[in-house]
Amino acid sequence: MELVKLQLEAPLAVMTIDRPDCLNALNSQVYEEMIVLLRQVEAMDEIRVVILTGAGEKAFAAGADIAQMVHQDALGGRHMSDLCHRTADLLENMRQVTIAAVGGYALGGGCELTLACDLRLASENARFALPEVTLGIIPAGGGTQRLSRLIGVGRAKELIFTGDQIDAQEAYRLGLVNRVVPRAELMDACRALAEKIASRAGYAVSLAKSAINSSLDIDRKNGAEREKDLLGLAFATHDKQEGMEAFLARRAPKFQDF
Numbered sequence: 001m002e003l004v005k006l007q008l009e010a011p012l013a014v015m016t017i018d019r020p021d022c023l024n025a026l027n028s029q030v031y032e033e034m035i036v037l038l039r040q041v042e043a044m045d046e047i048r049v050v051i052l053t054g055a056g057e058k059a060f061a062a063g064a065d066i067a068q069m070v071h072q073d074a075l076g077g078r079h080m081s082d083l084c085h086r087t088a089d090l091l092e093n094m095r096q097v098t099i100a101a102v103g104g105y106a107l108g109g110g111c112e113l114t115l116a117c118d119l120r121l122a123s124e125n126a127r128f129a130l131p132e133v134t135l136g137i138i139p140a141g142g143g144t145q146r147l148s149r150l151i152g153v154g155r156a157k158e159l160i161f162t163g164d165q166i167d168a169q170e171a172y173r174l175g176l177v178n179r180v181v182p183r184a185e186l187m188d189a190c191r192a193l194a195e196k197i198a199s200r201a202g203y204a205v206s207l208a209k210s211a212i213n214s215s216l217d218i219d220r221k222n223g224a225e226r227e228k229d230l231l232g233l234a235f236a237t238h239d240k241q242e243g244m245e246a247f248l249a250r251r252a253p254k255f256q257d258f
């Protein structure tokens, strides 16, 4: 791929948006390449966690490519939004856990990609914003949907209506990021977290991800029923037997299901 690089380090995969000259601005080619690569990764049993990051020291991604959008008409804009949504939906729903490693600007579409990841780790120099209204448009890669679910409607409205940037500490205070670490330690911190998650029962982790995600879309009663069903499914796995027998025998479990 030209603009998105994939590094396989089973059980982890590192996906890097690679346009540092324009702060990893997201044009349609970036999204199309990400869709292809995410589908490939989802089929890989040996990959349990995907770390998504941006090339260079300055940015995760400084948003959708304004140089491309300036030439787009209404249909082009809608097509772009559809591409953003398809990419974000893949990140959100894939069976692997996704971690955004945010080492600089995560603006607009860049911020929206982080919102679609399961977890977000930021370096101290990271900055987040949804500045679309400063350009006469609205966040449309899922930003109006996911931000309020993560940090609450009032806080999301303030960020989206002002377009203001917030720093990593403020993002942490709002619950937008899970952790803030020094820039030099960002990838190691992501890898350590990814390794820990990958050491757990893989199929159980993916069932938990699915149960949590569906809780946002269905009512509580149906969410609880789904949780019971997924637990029943977990009880059918080798890993459930192995995990519990290993605990009782005071030995490390050998998980295999995914």
Ligand code: COA
Binding pocket: 021, 022, 023, 025, 026, 062, 063, 064, 065, 066, 067, 105, 107, 108, 109, 131, 132, 135
């Ligand atoms: N789309 C296209 N190009 C972008 C871009 C974007 N979203 N963000 C940055 N770039 C380009 C700049 O045009 C510049 O290109 P050039 O070197 O050919 O002139 C290069 O990346 C570096 O950006 P620059 O603005 O010079 O860096 P800076 O450190 O002064 O400012 C930002 C960094 C992120 C504050 C600033 O680039 C910015 O505000 N970008 C747009 C953010 C935005 O509105 N995103 C939402 C889009 S919906």
